[in-house]
Amino acid sequence: MASRPAVALGSDDLLFQDSEDASMVPESNNGLVSKLSNRSVDDTVATLEALLKDNGIKLFALIDHSGEAHKVGLTIRPTKLLIFGSPKVGTPVMEAVPTIAIDLPLKVLIWEDGRGKVWVTYNSPEYLQARYGLPPELVKRVAVVETLAHQAAE
Numbered sequence: 001m002a003s004r005p006a007v008a009l010g011s012d013d014l015l016f017q018d019s020e021d022a023s024m025v026p027e028s029n030n031g032l033v034s035k036l037s038n039r040s041v042d043d044t045v046a047t048l049e050a051l052l053k054d055n056g057i058k059l060f061a062l063i064d065h066s067g068e069a070h071k072v073g074l075t076i077r078p079t080k081l082l083i084f085g086s087p088k089v090g091t092p093v094m095e096a097v098p099t100i101a102i103d104l105p106l107k108v109l110i111w112e113d114g115r116g117k118v119w120v121t122y123n124s125p126e127y128l129q130a131r132y133g134l135p136p137e138l139v140k141r142v143a144v145v146e147t148l149a150h151q152a153a154e
Contacts, residue, residue: 031127033146037110037118037153041078044110044118048152052084057144059084060105078118079111089141097132106145108152120153122146 037044045062052059065079085105094101109121125143128134134142 031123031131032121033124033149034119034121035149035153037120039118039153041080041110041112041118044120044152045080045082048082048108048110048120048148051148051151052082055148057084057086057148077112077114079109082108082110084108089144093134093138093141096138097134100128100132100134103128103131104142106142108145108149110152120149122149 039047049059049062051057059082061081061083063081063083065081066076069076083105084107090104090106094104103123107122110118111121112118122145125139125146128142129136129139
């Protein structure tokens with residue numbers, strides 16, 4: 001598979017693109033943004049959990065994909081998904097655009113690539129805006145994911 005350069009968002013951010021190592025990053029144009037973390041998967045998860053708690057944001061679920069794989073005798077690199085939000089913030093968005101409920105609550109995937117680097121991945125607010133035609137005042141309600149992801153990765 002031919003490799004294409006990443007779309008740089010910042011020094012440690014990527015919009016996912018094709019890669020020679022398909023296990024490293026998904027295909028392009030899917031709205032995902034990834035931030036390189038300075039921590040392990042578990043430390044990044046713990047930091048995000050603390051940020052959610054400190055900001056009064058409900059953690060609805062923590063899915064440990066790698067842990068569940070291990071339980072059935074399979075192995076994948078550390079991969080954990082956090083699903084979180086605030087009904088006070090998200091409900092008006094879903095009232096305006098009911099189909100956005102497929103992407104809400106917000107999600108952050110924390111995973112380790114084949115080179116041992118840890119990534120924090122989320123749907124970009126711009127992608128959600130374009131996908132659902134959200135007006136700017138509603139985009140602000142989902143944009144918190146970006147701030148939280150960046151803080152968790154620092």
